[in-house]
Amino acid sequence: MQIKKIAELLNAQVLCGEELLEGVVNSAFGCDMMSDVLAFVKDQSVLLTGLCNPQVVRTAVMMDMKCIVFVRGKRPSEDVVRLADDSGIVVMATEERMYAACGVLYTNGLPGGSVANG
């Protein structure tokens, strides 16, 4: 799925990485606990979360993710957006809640992918 399709499906506002919207991602992971992201993500390149601190971006960087979707209307600070922008990660924000956002993406063909070390 193209990253711009995610923004379209979730009616999300893109906060940085406009130039990367043509990129393609193959799976996603939804979570507010960053240690779980570090434990269970394998090749998922989209992170959906309601957590809004710099560790979200660093965690995504660690796992080579390409896109962060902030759900439930959460808005990261400018510093967090800048950190993502510098790291080449697309950031978008949607009013959708976690369950609904994941459901929309899943039913439109973006799966959860495999589980690391599982």
Place this chain on the structure above:
Amino acid sequence: MDKVNFHFDIDGDNFTSAGEASVRIKKMLREMGFTPEIIRRVSVAMYEGEINMVIHANGGDADVNVYCDRIEIILSDRGPGIPNIELAMQEGYSTAPDNIRSLGFGAGMGLPNMKRYTDDMTIESEVGKGTTITMTVNV
């Protein structure tokens, strides 16, 4: 063979900056030409350790030694120590306060993740004196 050493002082007073050293290591290892899998394992293990040092031990020292056949991560703090290492290694066990959980950590996955992503991990800890964790990822 000679090693290449990278040293970082981990600031224990600033959760916002926690993880910066791991991001820098990730970038350096990429520039040195390691595979993405090796880079991810080293940087995730170090990141979890770095977060732990900030949460529990008011920071400390991080050294990454790159050899031709392995990468060694040594994290050393002068924090409270770990009274029961076996218990601390259990997934889901955590002594982190609630405010840390609200920041996305403290789920009791840090030490298990560090072990999971490395080929070898040893913990030396003395209550009241500090903890040194040495991790190795074979290249």
